[in-house]
Every structure is written in C-alpha cells, then in structure tokens.
Amino acid sequence: MLPHDRHGRAALCAESASGVRVCFRDGSMRLDGSSGLWNSNLGHGNPVIADAVAEAMRNASYLGSWSYENTRARAAARTLVDMAGPAHYSRVLFSTSGGAANEVAMKLARHYHALRGESDRKFVLGLRDGYHGLTYGAFALTDANLGQRMYGVDRRLVGHVPANDPDRLATVLRALAGKVAAVVVEPVLGTGAVPLTAEYVAALLTTRREHGFLLVADEVSTGYGRIGNAVFETAGWSEPPDVLITSKAMTNGTLAAAAVVVSGPVAAEFTERGAVLGHAETQAGTAVVGAAVVATAAELRRLDAVTKSHRLGRHLDVVLARLVDEHPLVAGSTGAGCLRAVHLARAAGTPMPPNEVEAVVGAIRDAGALVHPGPGCVQLVPALIYTEDELDELVALVSAGITAHGRAR
C-alpha cells in the first residue's frame, strides 16, 4: 500500500520499537498513535510475550494444527474461549490473518446451513464502510472500493447494508428470505471509527431470530480491550454473536495469527454429525502462536489493560472535544475508547479528499507522531498502555501537524 515514491526512504523505514515509540532508520523517533497497525495493544516489545515466543521457538519450533493438535494451541484455544465467554463459545479455528479468518467464518456459516439442509443459504451480508481484509473472500466483504472490480473479486454472494439503519436491514433480509447465511459486522466500524448503535445491535439480534442467519462479529480491531468496555466489545451485547473473529492484538501484533471462536450450538452441528470444516493453514495454530496467545492474554490481565483503555477513552473524550472546538480544520471526532477518528474539513467546511488527508498524515509524521488515514479523517488508535501525558502529547502532535498542513496550503 506504499506508493513507489516513498520506497527506500530512511525516514519511512522503521528499525526498532519500544513501548509506544518507533525508531526509524534515519535516527528519528516517533510516537506511535496507531499501536503498530491497531494490533500492539500492549505496546511494543512486551518482554513476557517475547520470552514465551522464544521458549516455544526453541522447544516446539513447528508444531501445527492441520492433522494433529499441539498442546500450546490447545491452551490458546482454551484461553480464547475463556476470554470470549465459555458459557456460550466452545470451539476455536485458527487462521493467520484477519482477512483469512473472515473467509473461515464465511465457509463455516455456509457449511453450517448445508448441514441443516439449507444449502441455498450462501449469501453473506456486510456493512457499508466495513473492512474485513483484502484476500479474495474478505475483499468481497470489504465495502470500500479498493479495486475489487479490476481484480475480479466475485461479489455474487455478498451484499452490503448501511450501518445503523435497522429499516434497511429488515428490508434487505426480507428480500433475501432464506438465502442469508451470515451477517458480518464490526462492533465499531474501524474505518472512520463508527460505533454500532444499541438500536442497531438490537435489530441485528431480532432479525437473527426471524431470519436464521449466523451473526458474525469481526472483532479484529475492537478486541483485546480496544474499546475499553471488555476484552471483546460484543460482551456488552444482550445476546452474543454466533461467531467471533479475532486477530491483530491476539499476539500483541507479534505474529501472523487469527482465530474464529465458535458458539457451542454452531460447533455442535459439526461435531454431532462428524462433519469436518474444509479449512486449514500450515501456519495456523502453531505452537509458537499458541504460546503468544496465552502470554498475551496473561499480560492483558496483569496490566489491567481493559480498565486502562476505558480511562484513556474518557481522557480522549475531553481532549478531542477541545481539539474539535479549537481547531478550524477539525470538523468532529467519532469512535470510542482507544479507537478514534479525527474528521478533517477544508476551510470551507467540505470533508478533506484522500490526497489531502495523506498530506496531513505526513505533516503529523513530521511533527513526530504516526497515525493512519481514514476517509476524510486521521485515525487515532493508541496503545492501551499509554499514560495520559503521552495521550496529550499525541493529540498535540496531531494538532500541530494539521496546523502545519493548513499553513502550507
């Protein structure tokens, strides 16, 4: 995703990272306002996770989960089920990226309905502006136009509905009666940081009962305390989803790992019929990943990261409201906890176009902080171990970058 003119530049080539700072090849150090890529929730270089990975690399360098299990993957699966809620969830499928895990969930939903005699239920609904990855199946489910047509992505069995519009959801489900295998949602849409409303979550749960689809929560970004309410944001829903997808912070960003956590009733359809899901990956559920998952969960608890995230979120509410009030180029802020977007407007009040947002991201980098662009916004996704002083520093650097961009125009 890096334009060619930015290749080979020392200032854009990271060399090391520690805590919430990243050091670049040119010697510069920047505050990481993106938690890596929204995945290093506990900061860079956590020593407990590093030691657990090193131990597994020495003693179980490759043990996979394709045709036999390994003890560390078993422990990781137990850890994930315990974190997601053992009263509801019972089984785990390992994968290697958020995109691939979304594809596992789509396969699982279609297979589940076929086992129940509904082979025609193949349609998967996602949300407008939803992001689920760029591998072919996940790319179909990702709404933003990132070249799906050019790449020949097959979207015949995928559709999108607007978030937070219960009426439109009901209309589309009625039109597709008996055909929808799954509805896949992010509890907070990462792109633009848009939380699902309580009313919309209620509509998802009601329509699930009426229409029989599996509700899949893509918690690749929202998981591991990112929103500050619970380890997984869907723990706050009045009824849990059928399938929960996690990745990113599951190993604190250290390894290519993902998991699909499956409810007891859905898993039972497979186990009771002796059905085997047609999915496996060489590098999924390795012993090294298992060790990282268990160590990350232990560190999340030891550092009380969910509580910290909640506190940081309250602090962000205040400092971002001030930024919106005071900065003429900031039109508003959205999001929750430690997943935020600062929406940018041109002086005339129109949303900023993508090339200008990229320029703002560059100006913020020059000011000393790393943030990612979103549609008409920059995204603030700090690690949950930030101090409030570091958070103030981040917002000040973002403000300085936006100001410098405004002056340069």
Ligand SMILES: Cc1ncc(COP(=O)(O)O)c(C=O)c1O
């Ligand atoms: C909600 C969500 N799902 C899926 C993905 C895709 O994950 P990956 O880049 O590991 O394929 C992302 C990545 O940002 C994401 O935020």
